[in-house]
Amino acid sequence: MQAPETRQHPCHAELLKANLNPGSQQPAFYIHLCRNCPAIFYSWTLDFDFFNSLTPIQKRALRLLKPLNVLFEKLNWHVEVVPRPANEDMITLEQRINLFHLENETLVHKVEGDLAEFGCHHGKSSLMIRKILDAHGPDKQFHVFDRFHSGQADVSFRNVFEENFRAAGLELPVIHPGLFENTVPSELPGKLSFVHIDCTTNPHDPALKERIMHLLEHIYPRMSPQAIGLVMDYRDPEKTVGGSDSFPGVKDACDDFFRDRQEQMYVLYGNQFPHAYFRKQA
Numbered sequence: 001m002q003a004p005e006t007r008q009h010p011c012h013a014e015l016l017k018a019n020l021n022p023g024s025q026q027p028a029f030y031i032h033l034c035r036n037c038p039a040i041f042y043s044w045t046l047d048f049d050f051f052n053s054l055t056p057i058q059k060r061a062l063r064l065l066k067p068l069n070v071l072f073e074k075l076n077w078h079v080e081v082v083p084r085p086a087n088e089d090m091i092t093l094e095q096r097i098n099l100f101h102l103e104n105e106t107l108v109h110k111v112e113g114d115l116a117e118f119g120c121h122h123g124k125s126s127l128m129i130r131k132i133l134d135a136h137g138p139d140k141q142f143h144v145f146d147r148f149h150s151g152q153a154d155v156s157f158r159n160v161f162e163e164n165f166r167a168a169g170l171e172l173p174v175i176h177p178g179l180f181e182n183t184v185p186s187e188l189p190g191k192l193s194f195v196h197i198d199c200t201t202n203p204h205d206p207a208l209k210e211r212i213m214h215l216l217e218h219i220y221p222r223m224s225p226q227a228i229g230l231v232m233d234y235r236d237p238e239k240t241v242g243g244s245d246s247f248p249g250v251k252d253a254c255d256d257f258f259r260d261r262q263e264q265m266y267v268l269y270g271n272q273f274p275h276a277y278f279r280k281q282a
């Protein structure tokens with residue numbers, strides 16, 4: 001008999017595919033393999049960068065993807081070859097995988113509280129959070145916090161965010177527009193089970209460390225035991241493999257915050273964008 005969480009799993013590949021840009025002509029491919037077994041659900045990606053220099057072959061290979069994937073399906077292999085996500089995505093394929101496993105874990109283990117994202121932009125990561133939530137914890141609320149304008153031009157992108165949710169046929173989260181400095185802590189849910197902190201904008205932004213500190217100071221006390229905080233752009237030069245080092249303020253803030261606490265940051269592979277998480281202790 002399958003464990004309940006396995007029985008409920010939507011195919012990981014399906015979740016990822018739903019969030020990839022189908023028109024993307026990126027010069028690289030990923031192969032991801034998914035296997036559902038009673039106890040563990042796992043997957044990995046391979047990035048074939050050698051396609052970079054082979055544009056005509058790559059174009060032909062793109063046309064082969066469909067029959068190839070049909071063949072894999074007929075063979076009942078949980079393997080799918082998909083184009084790499086578009087560069088404009090602010091969350092990489094590897095980070096989507098991290099997000100899937102960590103959020104899913106809090107839902108399967110019934111960690112108390114709601115979910116929240118701090119920095120949602122057009123909603124690429126929010127769409128995934130919502131989709132995973134719909135599959136495993138529909139009675140929980142999902143909150144997003146963002147000022148919804150770029151800072152340079154006073155143009156709101158809240159409508160783009162909402163349109164993306166409508167196009168995906170997903171329920172909108174509870175939206176908290178405005179600066180975190182104004183909405184946090186006053187609009188925070190009472191209890192949190194999973195948070196995604198993704199609020200970097202300009203490289204070497206001098207206010208970044210203070211912003212992350214502000215969020216952690218207010219979010220942390222509301223996190224239930226075993227709740228997970230996933231932090232975008234946390235890069236440890238000694239542990240992180242690859243990844244941009246444009247936002248050192250993220251690590252500075254997290255390291256200062258957790259210096260005298262029981263929790264620690266665990267780095268994850270995120271490809272071009274680094275990623276890390278912490279798990280709230282009792």
Ligand SMILES: C[S@@+](CC[C@H](N)C(=O)[O-])C[C@H]1O[C@@H](n2cnc3c(N)ncnc32)[C@H](O)[C@@H]1O
Pocket residue numbers: 089090091118119120121122123124125126145146147148149150178179180181198199200201211
């Ligand atoms: C990197 S983007 C988020 C990307 C998003 N998670 C995704 O996957 O597409 C960072 C977001 O943080 C928001 N942000 C940065 N500083 C903020 C602040 N002080 N208050 C509210 N939102 C802020 C920006 O408006 C921007 O949408």
